[in-house]
Amino acid sequence: MSDDSETTDSDEVEIDGTRGFSTNFENADLGDEESNQGLFDDLLSGEPIFENKEVLRPSYTPHELPHRSDQINKMATILVAALRGETPSNILIYGKTGTGKTASAKFVSKELESTSQKYSVPCDVEYINCEVTDTQYRVLAQLANKFIEKNEKRIDEQLATLESLLDALDEYDAAVDARDTHGANAADRSDDQTASDPFEFALEDATESETNVSSGDEIVPESGGSPPEAEGYSGSSESKSSSSSIEPDSTAADGTGDAAAADSTAFPPDHPLESTPFESREAVEARIEELEDDKESFEEVPMTGWPTDRVYSVFFDAVDYDERVVVIMLDEIDKLVEKSGDDTLYNLSRMNSELENSRVSIIGISNDLKFTDFLDPRVKSSLGEEEIVFPPYDANQLRDILEHRSNVAFKDSALSEDVIPLCAAFAAQEHGDARRALDLLRTAGELAERSQAETIVEEHVRQAQDKIELDRVVEVVRTLPTQSKLVLFAIILLEKNGVHSINTGEVFNIYKRLCEEIDADVLTQRRVTDLISELDMLGIVNAVVVSKGRYGRTKEISLSVPLEETEAVLLSDSRLSDIDDVQPFIQARFEN
Numbered sequence: 001m002s003d004d005s006e007t008t009d010s011d012e013v014e015i016d017g018t019r020g021f022s023t024n025f026e027n028a029d030l031g032d033e034e035s036n037q038g039l040f041d042d043l044l045s046g047e048p049i050f051e052n053k054e055v056l057r058p059s060y061t062p063h064e065l066p067h068r069s070d071q072i073n074k075m076a077t078i079l080v081a082a083l084r085g086e087t088p089s090n091i092l093i094y095g096k097t098g099t100g101k102t103a104s105a106k107f108v109s110k111e112l113e114s115t116s117q118k119y120s121v122p123c124d125v126e127y128i129n130c131e132v133t134d135t136q137y138r139v140l141a142q143l144a145n146k147f148i149e150k151n152e153k154r155i156d157e158q159l160a161t162l163e164s165l166l167d168a169l170d171e172y173d174a175a176v177d178a179r180d181t182h183g184a185n186a187a188d189r190s191d192d193q194t195a196s197d198p199f200e201f202a203l204e205d206a207t208e209s210e211t212n213v214s215s216g217d218e219i220v221p222e223s224g225g226s227p228p229e230a231e232g233y234s235g236s237s238e239s240k241s242s243s244s245s246i247e248p249d250s251t252a253a254d255g256t257g258d259a260a261a262a263d264s265t266a267f268p269p270d271h272p273l274e275s276t277p278f279e280s281r282e283a284v285e286a287r288i289e290e291l292e293d294d295k296e297s298f299e300e301v302p303m304t305g306w307p308t309d310r311v312y313s314v315f316f317d318a319v320d321y322d323e324r325v326v327v328i329m330l331d332e333i334d335k336l337v338e339k340s341g342d343d344t345l346y347n348l349s350r351m352n353s354e355l356e357n358s359r360v361s362i363i364g365i366s367n368d369l370k371f372t373d374f375l376d377p378r379v380k381s382s383l384g385e386e387e388i389v390f391p392p393y394d395a396n397q398l399r400d401i402l403e404h405r406s407n408v409a410f411k412d413s414a415l416s417e418d419v420i421p422l423c424a425a426f427a428a429q430e431h432g433d434a435r436r437a438l439d440l441l442r443t444a445g446e447l448a449e450r451s452q453a454e455t456i457v458e459e460h461v462r463q464a465q466d467k468i469e470l471d472r473v474v475e476v477v478r479t480l481p482t483q484s485k486l487v488l489f490a491i492i493l494l495e496k497n498g499v500h501s502i503n504t505g506e507v508f509n510i511y512k513r514l515c516e517e518i519d520a521d522v523l524t525q526r527r528v529t530d531l532i533s534e535l536d537m538l539g540i541v542n543a544v545v546v547s548k549g550r551y552g553r554t555k556e557i558s559l560s561v562p563l564e565e566t567e568a569v570l571l572s573d574s575r576l577s578d579i580d581d582v583q584p585f586i587q588a589r590f591e592n
Contacts (some may be wrong), residue, residue, distance in 0.1 A: 056442035082325040087359040095390030098433030122324035130336035136344040141301040144315035168272035333364035334371035349382040392432025398424035
């Protein structure tokens with residue numbers, strides 16, 4: 001491009017294989033350079049460390065999963081039945097967080113769908129995260145809408161094919177009419193001695209006569225026809241014969257054409273309907289009308305408002321619309337059972353006895369090895385046909401995973417030698433959580449990039465460990481139920497006012513006051529004790545049972561997370577945002 005070429009603000013360029021907006025501001029009028037110094041200029045001045053950060057995120061499904069080949073092969077041997085048109089057994093997958101359950105299941109599902117397309121076997125896989133979609137209504141509604149969308153897409157594809165078939169029929173009929181017209185014009189010219197070029201006609205006639213004489217052929221008129229009529233038929237015999245072979249509905253004089261017309265194989269080889277199940281244009285148009293009626297009959301399920309049995313009926317009809325094998329993957333299935341019971345699993349596991357066209361298989365993924373203890377025995381027997389356990393990764397396996405991902409995620413020489421072993425060691429302490437290891441490596445890279453370091457070192461990993469721990473606490477506290485937040489806030493207020501070795505009775509007294517302030521139901525002291533135990537399990541508080549001799553035993557409670565950050569998260573809740581107003585009351589109470 002020449003220097004005087006014009007550019008616009010919307011010009012785009014390709015940077016490192018990614019299309020983006022042009023950053024060439026040489027001709028821009030920036031005015032005072034210092035006043036126009038952008039907020040991001042310093043950050044952009046350094047060299048990026050990441051090549052592809054997305055491969056370090058939990059949502060990324062890699063092309064290869066180290067140390068999970070046994071589990072993947074077992075899943076594949078179960079699901080291969082779908083490629084034979086059979087119903088695969090239901091699968092339950094167990095394992096702690098970060099052991100590769102979801103990544104392996106998604107990897108196998110992607111392979112299953114691609115192989116089904118290769119062999120033209122209809123097979124659909126649908127993924128539902130039950131931690132987000134945690135009620136029977138939402139699960140069925142989401143599945144119903146997904147299959148309605150798939151059905152509409154397939155109908156659109158079929159309609160496009162049928163419309164193309166009608167266009168081909170139009171072109172074919174036009175070609176036949178053109179050939180018929182050409183034959184008729186040839187016959188007219190043979191009767192018309194005053195053609196536009198009489199010499200050409202005479203030469204053609206003479207040539208034809210010479211040919212007939214030389215070959216010894218004798219022109220004999222058909223019985224019942226005059227010589228001129230015979231000549232006229234002879235002149236158009238080629239087009240007449242061609243027309244007879246193209247028209248599938250032509251009927252012979254002896255009536256044998258009726259049988260040929262009734263036979264769909266009577267179409268000539270070049271006829272558009274010759275290799276289709278349709279016998280006529282009307283049949284194609286009828287099928288188009290039928291598909292359009294089907295598409296109009298689909299009704300999207302709203303996320304609330306319908307009776308559950310109606311939602312199930314719509315989902316059932318949407319699944320059974322086409323002949324196919326359906327694999328429904330329910331991640332965090334224990335969360336669904338915990339909140340909504342096992343009705344959803346019961347309905348899904350019993351569908352195959354009622355379906356006519358399709359078959360359904362369920363893959364359940366759970367972090368809880370004991371969640372099936374709460375299932376109805378009938379659901380448990382049908383759902384847990386096959387079980388696959390994912391053991392935690394050890395430090396060496398985590399190192400392999402991190403090295404495999406880091407080769408794609410980072411630029412060359414971006415990591416010092418001790419970074420990956422340290423990330424693996426930290427994650428191995430967390431029950432072999434590969435997700436934690438990947439988060440640690442990604443966060444260390446982000447911290448190094450923000451400090452404009454050229455290489456990620458051990459210190460960045462240790463800073464990332466502290467940051468992730470705080471982020472985890474923030475996320476856990478943010479998602480606590482309101483009652484648990486009130487109990488935790490009572491503990492925070494006690495610590496802020498210098499109370500040490502907090503006991504359950506003190507927490508309960510402050511908790512009651514907080515409930516009155518926000519007009520919440522007051523739970524019993526026994527239930528508050530249970531909530532304190534749950535906070536202890538989450539690592540937010542530390543509750544130790546201490547013996548007081550003849551006065552019995554009590555729990556001594558202390559906060560295990562940063563006080564100020566935790567309080568800020570609690571106050572971000574709209575219901576708890578006015579609790580600051582009660583602090584003077586509590587402080588005065590302690591002073592008394």
